[in-house]
Amino acid sequence: MSELITADWQIQRNGYLLGDGTDFDIVSIQGLAGAPATRPSDRSLSRRHGAIAGEDYLGTRAVTLGFDVVADSASTLGAKLDTLARAFAPSVDQVPTFFRVPGVGGGDIVQAEMHVRQRSVPVTTEFARGVARCQFQLAAADPRLYSSTLKTDQVSATEATTVGLTFSATFDLSFGGAINPGAVETVNAGTFAAPLTFRVYGPVTDPVVTRSSDGAQMSFTTTVADGSYLEVNGQNRTVLLNGVTNNYSTLDVGSMWLDVPAGTDELRLTRTGSDAATLAVYYRDTYV
Secondary structure, eight states, rough: OTTTTTTTSSSTTTEEEEESSSSEEEEEEEEESSOOEEEEEEOOTTTSSSOHHHHOOOEEEEEEEEEEOSSHHHHHHHHHHHHHHHHOOOOOOOOOEEETTTSSSGGOOOOEEEEEEEEEOOOOOOOOGGEEEEEEEEEEESOOESSSOOEEEEEEETTOOOOOOOOOOOOOOOSSOOOTEEEEEEEEEEOOOOEEEEEEEEEEEEEEEEETOOOOEEOOEEEEEEOEEEETTTTTTTTEEEETEEOOOBBBBBOOOOOOOOOOEEEEEEEEEEEOOOOEEOOOEEOO
């Protein structure tokens, strides 16, 4: 959770608040506002000009943070540097790191799972006078930046819904009227497609979830009993019954893993028969 951040130019990690209004002044941030390099898969043409175009995917994100730390004595400086060391302690697993920086993520709080790869604290003549300039190198295996707020909505397969959101929205929305029965509208206010998690609650037989903008769909050959649900995680590529039991084999050949494109779209649930199954979706505004 990013409950400590209250203003621009603040960073939170491991329960510590850094940046504006703290003892740790941010002097530089590299690699956060821009996009990481892509991983191209073009194949060179033999004895011809050019290449066969392949698909591009984002590489990992590297972020370098610089802080100035000022204290009235060397001992006080040491205590402050210990706080920084705890905030940016190396870890086996990635740690959620939160940022609120103008020009990044629409100016809202965004988060990334990150490792600390290096911590640099040069000892100079200024160090003895209580001044230190520190630099931290962080790396995120997932290069996308996510809103700290999880968006969720749900709809029954038989429900003729009107356009609406179940979460608070502070940005301007433009709606085009009622959406289809059994469909839920998605609004990704970010700049990049968001990973999607959804659940289909039974009773339902052979559920199909379709994205309206391009007709891409995921279909399943299975029966989910009343009181149970099928959970599909597009980021982890998992299909679990009740969030526990592997049901990947129920995913039909030809299905496409769905994400939530930037902007407004629609996900629709259909199924065999007339059971009043429910589709629930979960995603975050996503930025690159």
